[in-house]
Amino acid sequence: MLRVDVSKQLGEFSVEVSFASEGRVTGLFGASGAGKTSLINMIAGLLRPDRGIIAVDGEALDDTAGGLHVPAHRRRIGYVFQDARLFPHLDVRQNLDYGRRMNRLAEDPALQARVTDLLDIGGLLDRRPGRLSGGERQRVALGRALLAQPRLLLLDEPLGSLDEERKVEILPYLERLRDEASVPMVYVSHDAGEMRRLATQVVMLRRGRVIAFGGPEVLPSTAANPAG
């Protein structure tokens, strides 16, 4: 369960958002500039709210009233960025293993095998990120985040930098992830079609405010443009 009740001033723009979601996949939906990335960065601990509370499974990670701010590296919250951000000096195997090493977790070959199978990246292990296609990079980034064994997985427009063909290639992996992995996710997108396929609950944002919250039925019909 994810509870967010925060406000943050960013120059002229302000984010003031409050919601609590039980969903397996919470979708943050809105046009660019709606505050989706600022919000997800606050959940990750990369951005500190001016005021408010962020809690995962009842454990507060930010509580400005109590002066609490758990730094990103102690949150156990995975993050898949739009631009993958694989470490260029490490090969795929080392990228995948990074989170386990940093969290001092024991090696778990079964989990590793499950994740590499789920994402079909077994054949890429010895390659460097520079030698991967956009879709492969995004799958490795997913695997890397999962293998750090997070309690919550944030995905910030993971398909945003891919062309239509690649999107179609990745979407089934995300669905499998939702159905097979037991990690709750927060999925950011401005694409209503993607949201409809993946999200179990939707937070609709516009100019830093929540304008609708509920099941996928709150999404505009596919023909319409995303909320602006």
Add this chain to the structure above:
Amino acid sequence: MFDISPTEWTAIQLSLRVAAVATLVATPLAVALAWLLARREFWGKSLLDALVHLPLVLPPVVTGYLLLLTFGRRGLVGAFLADHFGIVLAFRWTGAALACGIMAFPLLVRPIRLSIEAVDHRLEQAAGTLGAPPWRVFLTITLPLAMPGVLAGMVLGFAKAIGEFGATITFVSNIPGETQTISSAIYSLIQTPDGDRAALRLVVVSIVIALAALVGSEWFARRASKRLHGN
């Protein structure tokens, strides 16, 4: 022409040792400082930056004299080191290494700072979300990605340390076998009648060392960037 005399050998070996020690001791400090200047905001940052660059613009003889005042036997730090640890720097080769290290320091810091600034901060954030505390982010992401700059800085610093003259001779003088480096040996030789040939030999040696350092750094940099970009 190429009969290098024992005195000349001593000067060559001493130069290499002084420059190597100066570079190896200065590098971790330079990396730490470069990181501070590249990644942190704090009060007095521009003053610190100016201070680091001071040896580059001060007359070397001034730096040498300041070292003598500070680290000489009666200097504030020098007396303390000598009384409590038995460490004497003035007129010793270790003092030459200190002088060379300080003169080379800005040349080390600059390329390292630039290469740390060039490391994509978003990769460091990604490492943080994977559970890496800041010091491990630095060791596993920032430093490896900045390695070409660190190597470039080390080569530049080493070359500067090999060639340092003014501050060294002021602080530790020009004692054959103890503080006489290639530069001060050349200086002595050209002041001596019949010293020309020996001076020329040392000139050739310093050119060879400088060329080797440049070629070596080029090779390292190419290898490092190949390793980083993974092609």
